[in-house]
Amino acid sequence: MTRLDQLPRWLAWASLPLVILLLLFAFWSWDWFIPLAERRASAAIGRPVTIAHLHLRLGRVVVLTAEDVRIANPPGFVADPPFAQAERLIARIDLLGSWRAAALVLPEVEIVKPVVEAAAHEDRRSNWVLDVAAAPPGQPSSLRIGTLRITEGVAHIVLPHLEADLRLAIATREEAGTAPRLAADITGTYAGQPITGQALGGAVLDLQADAPWALSLQLANGPTRISLEGTLRDPLALRGAELRLVMQGPDMALLEKLTGVPIPRTPNYEVAGRLDYAEDRFRFSEIAGRVGQTDIDGTLTVGTAGTRVNVEGELHSRRVDLADLGGFIGEEPGRVTTPGQTPEQRRDLARNEARARMLPDEPINLPKLQSTDIRISYRADSVIGRNVPFDSLRAELEIKEGVVHLRPLTLGVGRGQIAGNVTLTPAEEGRMQAEADVQFQRLDLSRLMQATRTFEGAGTISGRARIQGAGNSFAAILGAGNGTLTLAMSGGNLSALLVDLSGLRLANALLSSLGVPGRTAVQCFVGDLVLQRGVLNLRTVLLDTEDVLVAATGSVNLARERLDVRLRSESKSFTIGTLPTSILIAGSFRNPSVGPELGELAARGGAAVGLAALLAPVAGLLPTIQFGIGEDNRCEAMVRRGARPAAR
Template identity: 50%
Template sequence: MAARPLRRVLIWTGIPALLLLALVLLWSWAWFIPLLERRAEAALGRPVQIGGLDVSLGRLTDITLTDLRVDNPEGFPPDPPFATVPSLRVRVDVMAFIRERRIVLPEIVIDRPRLEVLADAEGRNNYSFPALSGEGEGAEPAAEPGPAPQVGELRIAGGEAHVALAPLRADMRLTAETEHPEGQPSRLRVAAEGRYADQPITGELLGGAVLSLRDADNPWPVELSLQNGPTRATLRGTLSDPLRFAGANLRLDFSGPDMALLMPLTGVPFPPTPPYRVTGQLDYAAGAVRFTGMEGTVGRSDLNGDIAVEPREGTRPLVTATLRSRRVDLDDLGGLIGASPGDAPRRPSGAARRERVLPDTPVNMPKLQSADVRLTYDGAQILGQAMPLDDLHAELAITDGAVALKPLRFGVGRGRIEIGLDAAPAEGGGLRTKAQISFQRVDLSRLMGVTPMGEGQGAIGGSARIETQGRSVAEMLGRGDGGITLGMAGGNLSALLVDLSGLRLGNAILSALGLPDRTRVQCFVADLGLRRGVLSTRTVLIDTEDAVISGRGDINLARETLDYALRTEAKSFTIGSLPADILIRGPFRDPSVLPDPVELGARGGAAVGLGIIALPLALLPTIQLGIGEDKRCEGLARRAR
């Protein structure tokens, strides 16, 4: 009877002991590989393969995965896969998890990782993982994120990546390595070479030791140098939280021949500009990348202010900019309207004559629709002795390709010119545009002072409007309908301008000598209609104290040609006057300004013939009798009608 209890004890204790011994002798961590693969596949939403698993238990437990492979999503070739890692070792602080429920990874070692980062022309890519954010088909909603793991040191040996992004026209090779100089902290070095935006690109990133990446008391230093075609950029400073690009204290410098080349690098649709160099502080806060304290030069203009780019999922980024210049050359802003910015190179004389004067570069609709923009710009002083404008203020909004410029305001002496514009994409291409321009007490002395024709004083007021559609400024003006009305009551105008417009030779010579230097303007009226790109004169009259200047003709904006005539009629008895029309004809770039040869020849021939008989009689054909005086604008306009 005693043997039976002993046998039962041996059975109940021996069999478990044997099973435990067998388990110890036959144990393999590889049994967990299928479980890990399934968990990884569920998390990433694509196949994951693990060749081997080894665990070295202890307070600091080492987990080593070998021959790790993450496949491409459907629609991409199976080889090469998205990622391969021959060896990945993670050290885990087990006691930190048991005591504080914190995930602490003192060290991560990645050996010879290879990445294949792809995006096709349709926008599909192999580096997005919708399942991680709960966006994949059949994926469960993402749970509230717990505390992020605390990473100690990241070591990378022989890392390589091939990046081919068709939408960005990029194909680059990257190498990554952590360096461990003796007696110095470790650092991360990443180098890039290839093509970006169809231009050669080279770059190097030198970062500090990847220690306590989320430790705000240990900012991570970073130095980046980049050259993409002719564009150069450098970035220096520190990041308190590199994984979130937060707590940045970074200085960014950009330089290059044209800011439009920055769009592939920044996502901001800059217009073409002359050579530039700008610097400022780069940061990320409130969901936007911010470039603040910017200062630099663009062509001859200085540029200061702040820019923020807010990426928005599923739609265009929002670019908010507040910019200002102490001194601005309007030539540097020519790219905004399709003109050549800055000092455009001169063409040979033959080519220059064939070139259009009005900007004819088509509006870049994809660029216009690439971002929503809110821009405020102030130019305190406009450069140029031949520039009648003093300063400018602009408020621009672009929303889904629709442009609202309200206002664009120029100061002219004590007055101003204000432009309001609305433009939206048109069905036939280009933009459907409406614009209103108001002239408020525009200082005539500022306008006349930059011309070779003379000087003047007075304040001009009026308005202009245009409705049109086109792909460029030239095409829109050449198709526009609208009109312009200007007027001035009182003031004075250089007598040289008045006299030369009527070829009053004697007074013109005296005016050139400064005697007299001005003539009083009683009234000025200009009313022109715009129909299909042709400005036709309804009324152009200048009533001075001793003459009336009238204008007639057309200005063809589509063909860029002038067919115009000016005529002066004296109000009083005048000697030395040949009142022939001044004809202004030809292309905008090189018009001819000549007296009407038929009328002038008839009057001049009569004067020469009579001069043979008696000198006093030679003056008869040049004598004009006054046509009376009406000093009020109402009377002038009535006489014009």
């Protein structure tokens, strides 16, 4: 056989590899490599990974497509739905770049229609923590990803301990000159309340980079608005924060659902500050804003470790409107005239002013107090209010396991102050056991009168109040309380004292009926009152002026908010035109009636006899009087004079 005859056989053998290669490509399936890819991916994240199909397009830049990729839940969670899945995962592989870098170089990765089911149990175990192996220190990563894109992503987040069920529509947003940024639209519930929002972060691949990661978050929870702008150096651990937080809304009590911290009702507010997080504690610092007409600044820290929320802070106001703090004692906060109040708040305020009762009767919320430990220091440089005489305010508030301590609560009045310690302890049937010890220390009478636009008078008032009681509101506590109140004063102006300090707004007709000139100097005022089961009995109340001696008897029922007080005067000189009877102040706190007590005939004797009779019971108040007046001995001399046996 000639060599020419052997040519066809040689060509057949020579073409066999090509035929085999063509057949291989015709019937090749990249799915054969799925087990290898699944093992590698599972080892990389410490969680089982499954892939339905693999496709490979060859070239200088190889395109690898994985279809129906799933990442399983960890043990203890339901198997379906899985933690994460994606319709397609497309990775472009730079072969030449990978050879040069001795690492897998992926210029671009795209995740199409990913779905994440992030969940946590009541014990806060979660399914989103992956065991991603990091490169050893000093050794570069074996994986280099240039750009990551996400299209039509969805995340469902369920956090029972926060009553959160959120759905996020997630995608990357293209911006010129930057890597695609992560964006999300938020809907669902948080703390059981509807919530909506938008978030814009940095590049997804920068989440684990040691560089600032940009974040912009806008949330709406009903009428509450929250804005968060800035950067995080470690976003996945919430560390290295340089964030500005702005919160605004009609009532800070609504923030409880978002923060887990119980806050009393307030007027409308807007506060801003710097937010960071470290060691399970959120820190809100450099606070600046307002609550109603009260400015506020300072620092708050909220600890989330353990079963109880822990709140600590130092807050300060240059000027506080006491009406804005009404929610702390169970009153409607703010005023009808406070700017920015909602129609509902104005209606509630108008309804509160029109109601018959005056003492705050909103129940104290014990479950809220018992779920959070609080330690806050607050001070205000100046105080405004409805004719209040206070110049400054300072309070040290501590709540631990439901027990409330105010120690001290201090109100400045001129050169003096009202200072007290208050304790509220949980009792049975949702009530609070209250104890208060309050001292009135040299209160400046001229400052008291300035508050009511009366600029005359001088002197100081001092004394002490001790109260115990139990109830589910401040009104109930006072309405069942027991205790004592003693007061002493020297100097001043009678008109201001009776009309302004008593709060009864007595008219000039009352002074005339008592035989008291409208402008007469006060020599001394002493009072000894006892509170028994909510009834304040005027054991001894005595006012000595240049012209007349006035005594008050009767009682004030705090439970029913009713007055039954009689004023009786003894003239120090001959007068005409005065009524020979007591003046009766009776009725409700909000609408008292004032007039002569009909049917009573006043047996008026000499001034000396009346003086002795009225002064005798107050001799035991000398220590309080001496403490209150200091070097001014007018009250002390009067009481000693009255304590001597009367001339016969």
